[in-house]
Amino acid sequence: MGDGPREIDALIDMMARLPGLGPRSARRAVLHLVKKRAVLLLPLAEALQRVGETVRECPRCSNITTADLCEICADETRANGELCVVEDVADLWAMERGHAFKGRYHVLGGTLSALESIGPEDLRIPDLVARVRAEGISEVILALNATVDGQTTAHYIADELAGTGVRLTSLAQGVPIGGELDYLDDGTISAALKARKGF
Numbered sequence: 422m423g424d425g426p427r428e429i430d431a432l433i434d435m436m437a438r439l440p441g442l443g444p445r446s447a448r449r450a451v452l453h454l455v456k457k458r459a460v461l462l463l464p465l466a467e468a469l470q471r472v473g474e475t476v477r478e479c480p481r482c483s484n485i486t487t488a489d490l491c492e493i494c495a496d497e498t499r500a501n502g503e504l505c506v507v508e509d510v511a512d513l514w515a516m517e518r519g520h521a522f523k524g525r526y527h528v529l530g531g532t533l534s535a536l537e538s539i540g541p542e543d544l545r546i547p548d549l550v551a552r553v554r555a556e557g558i559s560e561v562i563l564a565l566n567a568t569v570d571g572q573t574t575a576h577y578i579a580d581e582l583a584g585t586g587v588r589l590t591s592l593a594q595g596v597p598i599g600g601e602l603d604y605l606d607d608g609t610i611s612a613a614l615k616a617r618k619g620f
Contacts, residue, residue, distance in 0.1 A: 429455070460540055481552075483528035483545060487508055493517075499525050502559035506549060506578065508532055508566060512602040516564060521611040524562075527552060532570040533577055544574070546581060553587050563591040563620055566601045589620040 429451060436447035454462040469549035478484070486492070491501055501523030507513050513526050531543045541547075553561060561582060565571035579589055592613040602610065 429489050434551065482513075482526045483510070483530060484513055484526060494527055499523060500556070502557060504549075504552065504556075504558045504560070505562045507564050507602070508571065508574075512564065512566070515602040515605065516610060516614070519607040519610040519614070521614045522562075524560075529565075529574070532565065532568070532574040534570045541577060541581075545576060549578065550581050550585075551580060553585050558587055560588040560590060562614075562617055563589065564602065564614075565591075568601075575620065590617040591620045592617055 433447045433451045435449055436442055437444045439447070442450065454465065475487045476485055477487070479486045479494055481494045482491055484491040484493060488495065501524050503522070504527055505513075505516060505522055505524060505530060506527045507516065508529055508531060510528055513528055516522050516526070518546070527545065527549050527551070529546065531539055531544055533539055533541065533544070549561075552558065561578075563575045563578060565575050575591060582589060592610075605613075
């Protein structure tokens, strides 16, 4: 960057790597943090350190947690046989914001993509099949983004789960083609969940 001390430039460079922040936004954010060092920068540094030391993936669903299991997997009232499959943690959090779904989740970690060389072995699809067999899952809700890769992944999962006897559904109205769950409002997600259809 070259505008300030090396330490500041290094921080700006790191911030610019975050989604939604380019070099200019990162520079403004860092200058604001430095200006408000006592109330923002130092508490932020402590929070980042705590998160770095304590946060991990839930071994069952791949949500983010600081415990042995995430709160959703640890909640026995949510073991109702419904398993919602999402691409990533941001999608899980989007579904949870609407408070419409009372089952459990499975985070794939992405979607199948020939262009990016992401195959089934790179996702948590084998874990999903194992969970369906082991946990008495009666319904798998495919809440994947309405993109080509999302739908390709949904069809692949449907093939993998064929013969398990599990009911397969997908989100219905309200999720636009090309839309991503993380950008939808809570009401849209709730409506899509309630109007889910057989896959």
